[in-house]
Amino acid sequence: MAKMYDAVIIGGGAAGLFCAAQLGLLGKTAVVIEKNERLGRKLRITGKGRCNVTNNCDAQTVMKNIPRNPRFMYSALSRFSPEDTMAFFEGLGVPLKTERGNRVFPVSDSAHDIADALVKCCLDCGTEFVSGEVVSLIIENGCAKGVRVNGGEYHGGAVIIAAGGRSYPKTGSDGSGYKLAKSAGHHVTAILPSLCPIVTEEHEECAELMGLSLKNSTLSLYEDDSTKPVYEELGELLFTHFGLSGPLVLSASAHLRELEKHAYRIAIDLKPALSYEQLDTRILRDFGDFPNREFANSLGKLLPSKLISVIVRRSGIPADKRVNQITKEERRRLAETLKKLTYTVSRMRTIDEAIITRGGVELSEIDPKTMESKLCKNLYLIGEVLDIDAYTGGFNLQIAWSTAYACAQAVEYTV
Numbered sequence: 001m002a003k004m005y006d007a008v009i010i011g012g013g014a015a016g017l018f019c020a021a022q023l024g025l026l027g028k029t030a031v032v033i034e035k036n037e038r039l040g041r042k043l044r045i046t047g048k049g050r051c052n053v054t055n056n057c058d059a060q061t062v063m064k065n066i067p068r069n070p071r072f073m074y075s076a077l078s079r080f081s082p083e084d085t086m087a088f089f090e091g092l093g094v095p096l097k098t099e100r101g102n103r104v105f106p107v108s109d110s111a112h113d114i115a116d117a118l119v120k121c122c123l124d125c126g127t128e129f130v131s132g133e134v135v136s137l138i139i140e141n142g143c144a145k146g147v148r149v150n151g152g153e154y155h156g157g158a159v160i161i162a163a164g165g166r167s168y169p170k171t172g173s174d175g176s177g178y179k180l181a182k183s184a185g186h187h188v189t190a191i192l193p194s195l196c197p198i199v200t201e202e203h204e205e206c207a208e209l210m211g212l213s214l215k216n217s218t219l220s221l222y223e224d225d226s227t228k229p230v231y232e233e234l235g236e237l238l239f240t241h242f243g244l245s246g247p248l249v250l251s252a253s254a255h256l257r258e259l260e261k262h263a264y265r266i267a268i269d270l271k272p273a274l275s276y277e278q279l280d281t282r283i284l285r286d287f288g289d290f291p292n293r294e295f296a297n298s299l300g301k302l303l304p305s306k307l308i309s310v311i312v313r314r315s316g317i318p319a320d321k322r323v324n325q326i327t328k329e330e331r332r333r334l335a336e337t338l339k340k341l342t343y344t345v346s347r348m349r350t351i352d353e354a355i356i357t358r359g360g361v362e363l364s365e366i367d368p369k370t371m372e373s374k375l376c377k378n379l380y381l382i383g384e385v386l387d388i389d390a391y392t393g394g395f396n397l398q399i400a401w402s403t404a405y406a407c408a409q410a411v412e413y414t415v
């Protein structure tokens with residue numbers, strides 16, 4: 001007779017490990033089946049290896065950072081909020097700190113500390129870990145009973161799909177969770193990248209600027225002919241050989257929808273701290289220092305050297321014109337270029353480079369209080385496999401923690 005567990009968890013990522021820890025703390029038995037040699041592989045690279053573990057805000061604010069279907073998270077966040085996340089990890093001996101934008105990180109700046117603390121908590125509670133890939137679910141009379149792993153079977157009172165989404169497949173989340181969910185009758189919405197670098201039509205110009213990182217610029221994203229941005233933020237962005245990347249660009253990408261129907265442009269304000277008037281005064285001052293200089297040689301104080309030829313070209317002012325010959329209208333054009341360096345969005349890079357998957361298992365088929373499937377009894381789905389995603393700031397991990405917690409509470413003692 002095969003061993004029986006209260007829960008069989010598919011995937012030892014953020015949601016699976018957290019769920020196992022919570023089950024263990026409640027005295028429920030669990031086995032986690034993970035196909036990677038190492039547990040929490042994606043978790044260990046989150047936040048550039050620092051792990052932005054949550055956002056120091058209330059549940060309402062988390063929901064405001066979930067662009068689609070935020071209500072689904074209402075119950076789970078009410079029961080396990082960012083405050084609870086912080087208390088939990090500090091309780092495990094991982095001190096945390098809050099940075100700009102209320103982003104919470106371990107004081108050590110090491111994502112391994114978060115992953116290792118979770119694994120240790122699981123082991124202390126008696127969680128079993130199995131290295132292997134779940135290939136199918138065992139379902140009898142509309143009720144999940146266990147899973148098949150190449151070569152063996154694991155049986156539990158509950159089966160929990162915590163297999164992640166489709167982004168960064170090298171970390172293990174290759175979409176196999178969707179196949180398993182489908183085998184239980186679930187529907188999966190269109191799988192798209194989110195929080196993803198952007199390819200621009202002006203990719204040749206971006207390639208010219210490749211490697212240039214702008215730290216204090218404002219990025220505004222405009223949809224179609226609107227003059228009101230759908231997203232605007234001050235921060236850091238990066239030019240790449242295909243277009244744009246960096247934190248501001250990843251966040252902006254979450255606001256792109258139906259690219260085949262909508263046109264998007266990104267405007268970068270290189271001098272957000274200066275009004276047009278102040279910028280003109282600044283330009284006049286720089287020009288005044290060396291009135292006989294050629295225009296192309298006069299921007300060294302204003303711009304990083306890599307940007308100068310691009311700005312000169314875009315301003316339409318002849319590169320060899322003496323600065324004391326530049327007209328007021330030409331200065332206006334220069335200021336306009338500096339405050340609205342505009343790129344046209346062509347597409348997003350592929351999902352392999354996306355931080356998060358947009359789309360997943362249809363939420364109307366899941367009970368938001370327990371994360372149990374409405375189609376298959378004793379089957380639960382948590383984390384990124386669900387059709388829910390958020391902006392950057394620690395919100396996506398909070399979704400993993402809160403859905404995992406709701407599930408752990410709901411799973412019944414069967415052993």
Ligand SMILES: Cc1cc2nc3c(=O)[nH]c(=O)nc-3n(C[C@H](O)[C@H](O)[C@H](O)COP(=O)(O)OP(=O)(O)OC[C@H]3O[C@@H](n4cnc5c(N)ncnc54)[C@H](O)[C@@H]3O)c2cc1C
Binds near residue numbers: 014171400
């Ligand atoms: C580069 C990067 C940085 C990020 N930084 C942040 C951040 O700082 N803050 C934040 O909030 N979010 C961040 N995210 C998002 C965050 O990592 C995810 O939201 C989170 O990992 C989702 O957790 P999950 O457990 O659902 O999926 P995952 O963490 O992907 O875990 C799924 C696990 O299931 C395993 N698995 C899949 N199929 C099977 C199978 N058939 N059998 C056995 N095992 C299987 C996989 O190997 C994997 O280990 C980042 C993502 C990336 C890619």
